[in-house]
Amino acid sequence: MNEVRNIEDAKKASDNTLPQLEEFDFEYAREFCPTEEILRNILEDFYYSITPLKTKLQGVFEEIENQHMQQVYRIEVHALKSTSAAVGALLLSKLARLLEVAATKGNTDRIRALHPILMEELEEHKQRIATVLPQEEDREITELSMNLLNMLRMSLKSEDYDTADLVCTELKKSRYAEKTQKLMDQLIAHILNLETKEAIEIIDKMRS
């Protein structure tokens, strides 16, 4: 039995198919992702978006009695509902949907009850995705990384996110020293959300 499984695993690895992951329905995701490469890319994007999203949601949650903040919370979980579904994280998507409804109705008791579960689930999903991401190679900011950051800045200035995504793919291949990595994660998350101004600010911080 184990041998059969090993052969199947090896076959999957050789054709670059994502392995099964707890709480992820990749078959569902594949219905809308034409290639495995695109699915891998969006899963990686989703991974990088989780930590900044948690920080943002927690900040908004702390002022959840404020009506404006309820609206901001609704917008964030509305987006999470579809992004998580796109990568096959269907339970997470349903949880986001419940919170979206609660935020729309201004039901703060329900938000208070569900929010900690959402935060926990986001972290667990992130840990699970990490197991299927390629191992990064450790390195410091090199001349190439610096040139990539310059190229990235130039593309962002003209809102050219096609090029920005190409550069991010290169930058993500490395793991940097802790402080730099933190900035890099923030940068990637801003680019994922098409937040031009914030991304340029981080690049300038890194370049200095």
Add this chain to the structure above:
Amino acid sequence: MKKVLFIGNADEEYTAIQNILEQQYTVFGCVSTFIMITQMIERKQPDMILFYLKGAGDTGRKVFEELVERYVYIPLLCVGSEADKNKYAAELTEQYFFNLQQPVNGTRLLGMVDEAIKNAECIMPSEQRQDRKKILLIDDNTIQLRIMRDMLASTYEVMMANYGEKAIKLIQKCRPDMVVMDYEMPEYDGRETLQMIRNLPDGNNIPVVFLTGVKDETLKNAVLELNIVGYLLKPVKIDMLREIIEQYI
């Protein structure tokens, strides 16, 4: 606007040249790694390649040789000092080399780029080249945006915006041949964004397709009355999206 791919390590001189080029061209910066250059050439289809020789190193020399060999149909101009030229591409004739002296002679540089593009067009006229059509995707879900972009990028030049105002700026800068947009967006919904597009000069002539996650006949009928060319349910199937795009552009 003609497109120039500017390869090299960005230092002050590089930035100065970039500023000169931007007066007349759409400029895409690019690091000198071959994998990145290849991807940029495929996606952007530049009319011209400018290679900044300074600090290019041994890798730069290999990249330069590969460029000359592989992309014979794209004009190439090298920018650098005489010393850079001797180091990386001694065989370059004056026609393919811009001698970088301070202050940079912008008029001469633009003249050389213009001439190189025109010469290339004589060999392959622009009507024979397949300029890719531009599609603007608008969706607040940035992962959904990227899925659609990746599905279309091999055939079209794709731009992305995650809310109406950003979309309007992009349309003003680079008029798309079609807009594909989500209907349910949090700040300005599809109806409001469509109105913003229609208020632009020439905005009435841009075909728009709506995407929606709501299966509702009433909504569908109301949306179809908004002077749009199509309406697709999310998550989007690539074949249906391609079919509707090909029908209208």
